[in-house]
Amino acid sequence: MVLIESALAMGRVKALLNFIDAVAEWSGKIFQYFVYLLVGVVVYDVVMRYAFHTPTLWGFEVSYFLYGAFFMLGGAYTLLHKGHVRVDVLYSHLSLRTRAIIDSICYLALFFLFFGAILWGGLDYALTSWALGEHTASAWAPPLYWFKMVIPLAAFLLLLQGLAEFIRSLTLAVKGVKL
Numbered sequence: 821m822v823l824i825e826s827a828l829a830m831g832r833v834k835a836l837l838n839f840i841d842a843v844a845e846w847s848g849k850i851f852q853y854f855v856y857l858l859v860g861v862v863v864y865d866v867v868m869r870y871a872f873h874t875p876t877l878w879g880f881e882v883s884y885f886l887y888g889a890f891f892m893l894g895g896a897y898t899l900l901h902k903g904h905v906r907v908d909v910l911y912s913h914l915s916l917r918t919r920a921i922i923d924s925i926c927y928l929a930l931f932f933l934f935f936g937a938i939l940w941g942g943l944d945y946a947l948t949s950w951a952l953g954e955h956t957a958s959a960w961a962p963p964l965y966w967f968k969m970v971i972p973l974a975a976f977l978l979l980l981q982g983l984a985e986f987i988r989s990l991t992l993a994v995k996g997v998k999l
């Protein structure tokens with residue numbers, strides 16, 4: 821009976837991990853299109869500036885917003901696909917279980933604290949901007965509050981994917997089972 825309950829619990833955990841992975845995958849697939857928009861804006865701005873001598877008022881800021889959003893919102897997708905920079909000088913020579921122990925400790929001691937602080941501070945930062953109706957100081961003066969909302973959204977997506985990675989590491993460290 822205990823084995824059946826344990827198998828059901830592991831099945832639920834695996835379903836949760838699959839859901840979190842799907843969110844990271846889905847968000848990464850959507851936010852990748854920001855690069856195409858960015859290229860379009862930059863090409864348009866360069867052509868207008870150098871071919872027609874009529875630079876846009878909005879080109880720089882829109883490219884700034886698109887690149888910033890792409891960079892921040894792609895973090896969870898990158899974590900899912902193990903694309904973040906890692907120093908593997910010693911780590912790669914360790915056993916899978918030892919790596920999982922190190923990963924579990926690092927997620928608890930560093931990752932969750934850091935991105936929790938970014939989520940907390942970023943949400944306050946964005947909500948303050950939203951409440952003020954903040955705009956940029958340029959001649960075009962687009963709203964800035966929506967861009968600042970990217971910070972807590974990106975932190976939330978990273979924390980969610982980090983939770984999945986932590987659960988995988990902890991399960992491997994404690995039970996020796998890879999999820």
